[in-house]
Amino acid sequence: MGVYVTTQLASQFCTNVFSMFVLCHTAHISQWDRESAIVTKLILYNSNSSLAKFFSQLMHTLPELRGIDTTVIHPTGDKAACARERLGLGLDIPMFKTSVPTEGGSQSLMIIFAKPSAHPSLPACHVTCACPAYDVFGDWLVFFKDSWHIATDDITSEGKIYADLNMNGVSFVLMCLTSGDVECRDEQKTQTQQCSWSPWACQKKLHILPHSHYQLILDIMGIISLMEFSSSKELVQAIHDALLGYKRCLLLGIHRDVSPGNIIIFNAHGYLIDWDLAKLIRLPYPRHATCTGTWQFMSTHLMEDVGVHHIFLDDLESSFWMLLWTALLMFSQSKLDTKSLVSFIKRTFKSSPGGEEKCSVLMSQTKLTPNLFLDCSALYLLVKELADLFKGIYYMPSPDELAVYKALKSKFQNSPDLPRILQVNNVHLQVESLERLKNHKYVISCFS
Secondary structure, three states: OHHHHHHHHHHOOEOOEEEEEEEOOEEEEEEEOOOOEEEOOOEEOOOOOHHHHHHHHHHHOOHHHHOEOOOOEOOOHHHHHHHHHHHOOOOOOOEEEEEEOOOOOOOOEEEEEEOOOOOOOOOOOOOOEEEEEEEOOOOEEEEEEEEEEEOOOOOOOHHHHHHHHHHOOOOOOOOEEEEEEOOOOHHHEOOHHHHOOOOOOOOOOOOOOOEEEEEEEEOOOOOEEHHHOOOHHHHHHHHHHHHHHHHHOOOOEEOOOOOHHHEEEEOOEEEEOOOOOOEEOOOOOOOOOOOOOOHHHOOHHHHHOOOOOOOHHHHHHHHHHHHHHHHHHHOOOOOOOHHHHHHHHHHHHOOOOOOHHHHHHHHHOOOOOHHHOOOOHHHHHHHHHHHHHHHHHHOOOOHHHHHHHHHHHHHOOOOOOHHHHHOOOHHHHHHHHHHHOOOOHHHHHHHO
């Protein structure tokens, strides 16, 4: 049922949906919003008229109370025809129109767009949709993002984060034209967090974060996602550019969700988007009670302990997992048979909490061989170099290894052969890696 509901929320313009579970002569009604669900007690519908009354009242109530997002309508007239032409849509593709708000309260921006694709997620369906859109008054194409963000006073909105980055001239970050919460009505905000304090709640005082419907417009179009790269060179270049922009914004904050879905390609350059989970440096406290990010690309460090603070080093490691995952999926030339390749991807990127599989990949590197990417040796060398680099974070030298390292440094301290001797010493390689990971410079140079 959860998969069905999240698919419905992801594919329709709804603020909430109702579902019913029937078993023999009993039923439950559930109301799902973008954070959680409210479930009724058991209804014996053969002897209790509550179910019939519910459906009768539901049919006669206002559309917005039934969960329909009334801020989205079908466009008509010349503007609709112009939008269809500019967006390159066939006559069989449905289009929609909405007005994107402005946080400052000034004039909103009217756009027309095709139904964006979305990937439902469990357990909660916050669902971020993004797509090209036609600016009705500006007569040009823009990038439209529709999401549900955490609505608390201590959370800086994504639009304001973009404003900070734009004001400070951070490169490879797009310009935000307008953003804000969709019409300040109860239907555009989650309500279940209020019910956890009700006397009838079975789980009283359950901590549920409130979310609000939020929209944002960025200033360019003609973009493609990272997964649509045309060559390994373009893939690496896009990640390089995104990291370069990230480095320049590090004095302002950390992104905390470096993943393929959050890098787009425009004119052969990569841009880091989706700053809604970012934490500004000026905030002395954590933004979330738990770690943030896309699970498959989170650092081993965060997966081992979800309570630790997310730092820039975690995002640097995410760039490695993002590169490896994208390359494994998109480059079919490999000496690994399909079964072994699928098994490797599932174990590494879809494993249970704990990070053991990712740590194993970095430490043993038995699967990271030249056979992984045939006819693309440069890509393999980059993956191998990054794996060796991030291995230094998790390598735990034994007392004997530390003693040998100190003895070598003491014995050959005045010898020109010391650098060559230490290059095969694991402790020295760890020290070297940790030094290189103090900032973005070395990782960016690898992608260069």
